[in-house]
Amino acid sequence: MKRKKIKARYRNFLSLGILFLLMACVESYDFKSEGTASVIIVQGFVSDEFKRHEISLSNSYDLESDENSFITNAAVSVIASDGAQYDYFHTENGVYKSYDEFQAEAGKTYQLEILHEGVTYLSEEEKIYGRSEIGEVEASLRVNNAGIEGIAITTERSSNEDQVQFFRYDYSETYKIVAPYSSGYKLVVDPDGQNASLVEAPDERRVCYNTEESIESVLKTTKFREDQTEFEDVIRFLPVNDLKIRYRYSILLKQYLISPDAYNFYETLKELSGSQNAFSQNQPGFITGNIKAVNSNNKVLGYFEVASADEKRIFVDPLEFFNVTDFPGFDQYCSLVWPGVPMRPNSPDPLVGYIESGEYQYVGDRNSPYAAMIDLPPDTPVGPYILANISCVDCRTLGTNVQPEFWIEDE
Template sequence: MHFKTEIIKHTNKIILFFLLSFFISSCSESYNLQTDTYEEAIVIEATLTNELKNQEIKITKTSRFEDEEVTVETGANVIVKDNLNNEYLFTEKSGKYVSESAFEVVSGRQYSLEIKTKDGKVYKSSSETLPTVSPITDITPSVVVNNKNETGIQMNANSYDANRTSNYYRYEYEETFKIVAPRWTSERAVVTGPKNIRIDDDNDPAKKICYSTQKSTDIIVTSTNNLTEDRVNFPVRFIKQDDYKIAQRYSILVRQYVENKAAYTFHKTMKEISSSTSVLSPKQPGVFSGNIRCISNVDEKVMGYFDVASVSSQRIFFNYTDFFPSTDKPAYISECEPMKLNFCFEANTTPPCDGYTIISGLQGGGLLYYFGSYVEAICGDCTKFSSNVIPSFWKE
């Protein structure tokens, strides 16, 4: 199983959508998008928070629809300044720019971002201040039936600002779930020759239980600006009852960002564009810009936002049986039915011989021995697609 989607690629494709819309907004007939409509633009993702940590900034380029990889802008000079003449330098590390020292944004100061790329282009943001700090109070999971008539567990984020100064919220989550390989056995088949295998009873038990972690890629925003009070009870995550992620034990860490109206509007627009079914839809994005400009070339397109936000987080755990005690657990990611393969090498037999298939499957890691038969490797070894390292925060 391959979890390929990343938020940078998702964002860059949204931004390319925006650029393409300018080329096609006057067309009334169908149009087949081609690579030659592509226009490159720099993409800047920067959210500084009131957490004391090494802050991170991502600088990439827009991607073509057919691109599989995101182009990272390398060799840039990145610096954040505040109005007290403090400067925070960022260095390139693992495809991101990370502050050389840990720092937190504080109330009452103004922060701005400056970037100079290796080809001499200079980008600057507007000055931004830290919004109200309004912590998330809890995450409440409950069984619901959604508007698609699907039963599942919905996780709501809750917070309350009695002073009504927060109003604009953005969420990210990181979910971690326990995986138990259903066909693990202490026996294992070892290839000892071109036509020979040996069955040992020393299979590694660490291959039975794993933990996978996935981060949200959607843009999740809400506002209380039109409500009678600044109280949030917002559905951040819905997961269907038959999703294998909740079959054993599940945890979700939700981060709540309080941001200003301009940042909220930017992210909300991004979300609306990404959810559009077609670049030819009547709903076109129009002028779409953030708070970062290229001061060395006013015609240079810049996509992204320099966001200064207060952040808080909460983590919860639950088991499948906490909500569905009398229901069968969700199915594993594969059916894992044992394959009755015949370990012989003669030709034209009935049933056919599968000796070479078994040998190559064991050697290539695609098959595992299971009580006289064979199964797909992921059914007896969860480390094929996950990690057996117990997360430091995990609680049973």
């Protein structure tokens, strides 16, 4: 993996250097579709976890379009070298699930077969490349390249001396959210739509949890580290101003031991879309995976991956690394407003507009300490109530107030 990282790194800085040094400018470019050659996109993945595995099928789509066109009518199956065949059925959005639970086993090879509109697509025969065992997952205080402090999530890995290994990591992050302001009340717009009135609000708005899945996999390799028995790889870095680490944070790290070819496929995908820049551009082209059409010239883009999986969850208390004052203050992400009074007797209360937008909610009255936090010109006619961003008074707009089952508040 390292080699790719190196590449990406110097490419980046080359571009930056020239860009800024010489008044270069990069601006967005309006691109138009110049032709549509639809290509079948296959994401195939089977692991050694005993479960119902999934395969996704879709078509590529126009540049202007945002409509993903899923393939829902294909016959999908995975055939093992021992003759076992695992058939899949379409669930929704192009995702096919195996009817039965199964797992990839060492010593066997697996092949993906797709039949769609009379064309058969076959993958190469893939196998598990050893057993993935995730090492210690740790959080530590680090400084990133931009000089910003933050929490790095690392895995400790022991490399195999004989063989270069390739890993893919996915993760799922869960973090606690505490609404910075609480009042015990909220404003409700009256049925006539003219006024809003204060009602009691339960405390359930204060503490929530949110879970986010990683979008792109993180790729790592033991290349150039074959002789090292143990080393760390940074999988995730959260700068101190990331609100995910404002309170308690948890990450579930999934490690897949993948084949060199699969690694190269993902790398290429990433390279052609991510680290492209003005001055050293990789030659783009069609990315060939390990799936081909057998009885036609149709192009397929995708990879059928067979991998060994392992996972580990850790919890992080950011206060072990930072003081409360290190985090961004509430005022940096919460804004307060103090709506005025109606202009004329018959016009609706300005509060109504704020409340109906769903963006703001009651935080206190004119006698609350919030009043002092708002700078208004003298003699501004002010109403009775002060509002804040809704996310600052009701955390349910950011997550759920149901604590996840796996959540451990204190270790």
